[in-house]
Amino acid sequence: xxxxxxxxxxxxxxxxxxxxxxxxxxxxxxxxxxxxxxxxxxxxxxxxxxxxxxxxxxxxxxxxxxxxxxxxxxxxxxxxxxxxxxxxxxxxxxxxxxxxxxxxxxxxxxxxxxxxxxxxxxxxxxxxxxxxxxxxxxxxxxxxxxxxxxxxxxxxxxxxxxxxxxxxxxxxxxxxxxxxxxxxxxxxxxxxxxxxxxxxxxxxxxxxxxxxxxxxxxxxxxxxxxxxxxxxxxxxxxxxxxxxxxxxxxxxxxxxxxxxxxxxxxxxxxxxxxxxxxxxxxxxxxxxxxxxxxxxxxxxxxxxxxxxxxxxxxxxxxxxxxxxxxxxxxxxxxxxxxxxxxxxxxxxxxxxxxxxxxxxxxxxxxxxxxxxxxxxxxxxxxxxxxxxxxxxxxxxxxxxxxxxxxxxxxxxxxxxxxxxxxxxxxxxxxxxxxxxxxxxxxxxxxxxxxxxxxxxxxxxxxxxxxxxxxxxxxxxxxxxxxxxxxxxxxxxxxxxxxxxxxxxxxxxxxxxxxxxxxxxxxxxxxxxxxxxxxxxxxxxxxxxxxxxxxxxxxxxxxxxxxxxxxxxxxxxxxxxxxxxxxxxxxxxxxxxxxxxxxxxxxxxxxxxxxxxxxxxxxxxxxxxxxx
Amino acid sequence: xxxxxxxxxxxxxxxxxxxxxxxxxxxxxxxxxxxxxxxxxxxxxxxxxxxxxxxxxxxxxxxxxxxxxxxxxxxxxxxxxxxxxxxxxxxxxxxxxxxxxxxxxxxxxxxxxxxxxxxxxxxxxxxxxxxxxxxxxxxxxxxxxxxxxxxxxxxxxxxxxxxxxxxxxxxxxxxx
Numbered sequence: 001x002x003x004x005x006x007x008x009x010x011x012x013x014x015x016x017x018x019x020x021x022x023x024x025x026x027x028x029x030x031x032x033x034x035x036x037x038x039x040x041x042x043x044x045x046x047x048x049x050x051x052x053x054x055x056x057x058x059x060x061x062x063x064x065x066x067x068x069x070x071x072x073x074x075x076x077x078x079x080x081x082x083x084x085x086x087x088x089x090x091x092x093x094x095x096x097x098x099x100x101x102x103x104x105x106x107x108x109x110x111x112x113x114x115x116x117x118x119x120x121x122x123x124x125x126x127x128x129x130x131x132x133x134x135x136x137x138x139x140x141x142x143x144x145x146x147x148x149x150x151x152x153x154x155x156x157x158x159x160x161x162x163x164x165x166x167x168x169x170x171x172x173x174x175x176x177x178x179x180x181x182x183x184x185x186x187x188x189x190x191x192x193x194x195x196x197x198x199x200x201x202x203x204x205x206x207x208x209x210x211x212x213x214x215x216x217x218x219x220x221x222x223x224x225x226x227x228x229x230x231x232x233x234x235x236x237x238x239x240x241x242x243x244x245x246x247x248x249x250x251x252x253x254x255x256x257x258x259x260x261x262x263x264x265x266x267x268x269x270x271x272x273x274x275x276x277x278x279x280x281x282x283x284x285x286x287x288x289x290x291x292x293x294x295x296x297x298x299x300x301x302x303x304x305x306x307x308x309x310x311x312x313x314x315x316x317x318x319x320x321x322x323x324x325x326x327x328x329x330x331x332x333x334x335x336x337x338x339x340x341x342x343x344x345x346x347x348x349x350x351x352x353x354x355x356x357x358x359x360x361x362x363x364x365x366x367x368x369x370x371x372x373x374x375x376x377x378x379x380x381x382x383x384x385x386x387x388x389x390x391x392x393x394x395x396x397x398x399x400x401x402x403x404x405x406x407x408x409x410x411x412x413x414x415x416x417x418x419x420x421x422x423x424x425x426x427x428x429x430x431x432x433x434x435x436x437x438x439x440x441x442x443x444x445x446x447x448x449x450x451x452x453x454x455x456x457x458x459x460x461x462x463x464x465x466x467x468x469x470x471x472x473x474x475x476x477x478x479x480x481x482x483x484x485x486x487x488x489x490x491x492x493x494x495x496x497x498x499x500x501x502x503x504x505x506x507x508x509x510x511x512x513x514x515x516x517x518x519x520x521x522x523x524x525x526x527x528x529x530x531x532x533x534x535x536x537x538x539x540x541x542x543x544x545x546x547x548x549x550x551x552x553x554x555x556x557x558x559x560x561x562x563x564x565x566x567x568x569x570x571x572x573x574x575x576x577x578x579x580x581x582x583x584x585x586x587x588x589x590x591x592x593x594x595x596x597x598x599x600x601x602x603x604x605x606x607x608x609x610x611x612x613x614x615x616x617x618x619x620x621x622x623x624x625x626x627x
Numbered sequence: 628x629x630x631x632x633x634x635x636x637x638x639x640x641x642x643x644x645x646x647x648x649x650x651x652x653x654x655x656x657x658x659x660x661x662x663x664x665x666x667x668x669x670x671x672x673x674x675x676x677x678x679x680x681x682x683x684x685x686x687x688x689x690x691x692x693x694x695x696x697x698x699x700x701x702x703x704x705x706x707x708x709x710x711x712x713x714x715x716x717x718x719x720x721x722x723x724x725x726x727x728x729x730x731x732x733x734x735x736x737x738x739x740x741x742x743x744x745x746x747x748x749x750x751x752x753x754x755x756x757x758x759x760x761x762x763x764x765x766x767x768x769x770x771x772x773x774x775x776x777x778x779x780x781x782x783x784x785x786x787x788x789x790x791x792x793x794x795x796x797x798x799x800x801x802x803x
Binding site for chain 1: 634636637643644647648649650652707711743766
């Protein structure tokens with residue numbers, strides 16, 4: 001009964017999406033439009049929550065529940081199991097899409113009716129595409145008769161709190177760009193849209209998408225760090241790249257929108273960027289879902305779906321890019337910027353972000369291009385990304401420190417030097433201090449620390465000055481970036497790793513810590529059995545700091561092993577222990593990592609998120625005063 | 628800006644999509660790569676041995692029994708993941724495994740093997756990656772199954788997982 005209702009709601013949402021498309025195209029009756037928009041939102045909400053209900057009550061007459069759930073699973077993972085698989089995640093994707101659709105509709109008023117209707121028409125087209133895709137190739141309400149007594153279980157590696165909320169946040173990011181896309185296409189296709197401040201409409205959506213994409217990516221990194229047990233948090237995996245590329249374009253987009261707002265320049269560029277950001281979100285998802293690329297994160301594969309989504313991408317991508325080619329001419333301007341100004345610095349950053357994005361894109365699809373044209377296979381991995389992305393990022397971050405302090409138009413160079421002198425001083429002092437403490441001299445380490453304190457001190461100075469010219473959300477977000485760089489530098493440059501075989505009561509040393517293997521015991525939980533090691537950590541004064549309990553879990557239902565790292569965190573470093581295989585005679589393989597400053601990555605990401613949220617607020621308020 | 632230039636993004640985009648389309652329609656499995664060397668004799672090589680004091684000469688080693696060749700390095704994370712299975716091949720199945728140590732520091736490799744356990748009967752050193760090029764190695768870890776006549780029967784790219792472990796075992800039975 002419930003699954004049939006869910007299915008009905010899904011078809012209803014298809015109906016409402018189609019009616020929204022038709023009605024907003026004819027743009028006649030507001031009643032019909034609001035009926036379609038609200039109907040679409042409600043029906044997709046219903047279908048989503050009915051699927052969730054089926055998961056929660058373990059209704060194994062639903063194929064999707066049978067394949068991805070089990071009665072012994074904790075409630076949190078029954079819920080997150082809804083989007084932990086391809087079919088369910090499509091439903092979440094549609095729900096987020098209709099939410100944004102509703103927000104666009106809320107902006108409707110008499111002055112902007114033509115523009116908003118056009119945007120709603122395009123948004124409806126995108127929604128139709130995704131609902132059709134779900135209904136035709138991946139319907140989560142498919143039944144299984146007769147119902148089974150129990151399910152197959154849920155991939156244990158996905159049973160993690162960070163990963164439970166990671167997809168919804170990420171989807172808000174990806175799908176948020178759909179609103180920017182629709183606004184951009186609407187702007188291009190309307191004939192007298194130059195008079196509409198389309199950029200003011202676009203900005204809150206871009207800020208939302210970017211903010212949630214940031215925190216979504218960060219949570220993915222948290223998951224990789226805690227769950228994969230490899231001691232790292234970023235692996236340049238295709239799935240990670242698929243989220244990183246729209247983030248880079250989103251960053252460029254968010255910043256160039258400021259220039260459009262203030263100077264009315266770069267309009268064509270922003271229109272193109274917003275189209276590309278959404279296309280990249282969809283292409284990235286397509287790459288990993290279709291099985292064209294493999295990745296450690298891939299959990300939903302089916303090549304037959306690939307063809308459908310590829311045709312859809314071709315449709316929206318082809319249409320929007322050709323439209324841009326034909327109609328963007330009138331948005332070009334011949335304004336030249338001086339390099340040494342706010343807009344100059346934003347432009348430089350824009351170019352660098354797009355170059356990084358192109359670099360990552362090339363690395364991700366190059367193996368595919370080579371395979372298609374020469375039939376040979378090559379691999380592109382971490383060394384490529386590290387040696388290309390980092391050097392491009394360095395000037396971008398240097399500029400980021402000083403850009404916000406520059407004025408619009410032209411800036412007096414000697415004045416600027418006076419402004420940044422204190423932060424140069426702070427940066428120098430802090431860098432020397434850090435190196436006295438850590439006693440490690442590597443070039444990348446120095447560069448990272450300098451950049452980090454350069455950003456932090458510049459923003460702190462702006463914060464203290466309380467000048468109204470500086471946006472507070474920008475300062476917070478930039479501070480977050482500074483902290484993030486600190487964490488990234490620390491954990492990648494000064495990481496130490498020790499792999500040894502240990503028996504009970506043996507000890508080993510890493511950095512200044514002595515680690516004693518105390519005991520190992522078996523523990524049982526509803527969804528897994530685990531071997532749990534017990535390690536005592538002592539500092540140089542032989543004082544006990546903590547007990548670490550890494551686990552080797554066996555999930556009997558899924559017949560799958562996972563390792564749970566055990567981590568002791570403080571503001572300066574993480575101690576990270578992973579228990580490998582072994583037995584009581586030969587001992588166990590133990591991997592120990594000393595990861596400096598990791599926590600600053602997570603703090604940095606949270607601070608950026610905070611800045612982003614306050615920027616969404618500010619931009620929404622701006623939009624309200626407009627109407 | 629010339630108007631004609633504005634069409635470039637759409638052309639690039641369609642070009643990339645066509646490539647994807649082509650890749651979707653042909654039969655392929657991205658993690659199982661065909662080797663050009665499949666069913667051919669192994670490429671000959673001669674190099675130092677990591678643990679023994681004599682040179683490793685491939686023609687002396689291959690061609691007597693079924694051998695697994697495993698390219699590994701201490702800096703390669705997935706190599707660590709697959710180490711359990713590689714060990715099981717030698718301990719449980721008694722299969723001879725030659726581990727080619729790819730672009731690695733000998734010191735670290737020795738330490739790695741002594742702490743994790745050494746499943747390899749011999750460890751030839753591929754310091755500059757020349758051997759890997761001859762074998763057409765695409766990314767490590769990679770594992771090859773060599774028949775008793777010295778012919779490459781199977782190639783797996785990426786870490787050996789439970790599934791692959793079973794598959795290779797079946798294959799070895801087949802060859803025998």
